[in-house]
Amino acid sequence: MKSELNRNYSGVAEFILLGFRTPPRLQVLLFSVFLIIYMVILAGNVSMVIVIKMDSRLHTPMYFFLRNLSCLDVCYSTVIAPKTLANFLTNEKKISYNSCAAQFFFFALFVTTEGFLLAVMAFDRFSAICSPLLYPVNMSQKVCVRLVSGSYICGGINSMIQTGFTFSLRFCQENRLDHFFCDVPALIKISCSETFVNEVVLFILSALIIVTTTTVILVSYAYILSTVLKIPSTGGRRKTFSTCGSHIAVVSLFYGTVFFMYTQPGAIASPEKSKIIAVFYTLIIPMLNPLIYSLRNRDVKDAMKRMLCGK
Structure with a gap:
């Protein structure tokens, strides 16, 4: 069937994002919910940036x-949310081919970078707790900048490979994406090319990134747990666990959804399930991250109080 379509290939200039299959009367309600979530993402994360700065x-x-x-969090939710919000209020849910490629490229860049950054943050906690005397050297300003830059480089490499492979596919008469943004599983599903290589590349890259970063995180926290259990003071153990608890919560939420989405065959076969998972890691997690870190972090709460009081 695909070989026959390949012969009739004419290309597509735009895609139609089908979004959520809900009655028209619920579109306004979904728009309101998504708008509130997006505003909370912007307010929470921008506040964190300002307070820390x-x-x-x-x-x-x-x-x-x-x-x-x-x-x-602000960047990759902004890549998705504005277009999704606009589509709730219009019947023409179109996105041009080039805009679709750009949306996917930047989304993959920022999400992959966040995965590596979470691993870097785990290593930072390992250095602070397990090697406190060497911490100023191990995590100097130059090292920190290099670690963040390395995260962006890894994100950029993955994004270029994924975008190149995905948009080298042929798209024939079918241009309706059963999703609310341009993502690999939905694009693979409507392609009239042979997609086996693309699915293998998606699985290998996703698995490689997840395995590499989660290994760093798990090893770091194994050493942290071993070190914390040796602390004689109950208060000291509680304070250390509190410091790491926020990061563990964020890591669990992020990796749990991403792993299910990109390394499970069912993610491609079940569009509705994919959309729910995608909403979680594109919007819900960026909304929760600043809340988790601010509510569980006394330093951040004190800094907010000082800033609000003008001190």
Whole structure:
């Protein structure tokens, strides 16, 4: 069937994002919900960036990474949310071929970078707790900048490979994407090319990134747990676990959804399930991250109070 379509290939200039299969009367409700979520993402993450930037007490490696995490959350949710919100209010849910490629490229860039940054943050906690005397050297400003830059480089490499492979596919008469943004599983599904290689590349790259970063995180926290259990003071153990608890919560949410989405065959076969998972990691997690870090972090709460009080 695909070989026959390949002979009749004429190309597509735009895609139609089908989005969520809901009655028209619910579109306005979904628009309101998504708008509130997006506004909370912007308010929460921008506030984190401003607080960390303004308070000199937060000019440490941990908060340098947290500030970059907030920037990434704003970036990749902004790649998705505005177009999704616009599509709720219009019957023509179109996106041009080039805009679709650009949306996917930047989304893959920022999401992959966040995965590596979470691994860097775990390594930072490992250095601070397990090697406190060497921490200023191991996590100097130059090292921190290099680690963040390396995360962006890894994200860029993955994004270029994924975008190149995905948009080298042929798209024939079918241009309706059963999704609310341009993502690999939905694009593969409507392609009239042979997609086996693309599916293998998607699986290998996703698995490689997830395995590499989660290994760093798990090994870091194994050493942290071993070190914390040796602390004689119950208060000291509680304080250390509290510091790491926020990061563990964010990592669990992020990797759980991404793993299910990009390394499970069912993600391609079940569009509706994919959309729900995609909403979680494109919008819900960026909304929760600043709340998790601010509510569980006394330093951030104190910095916010000082800034609001003008001190």
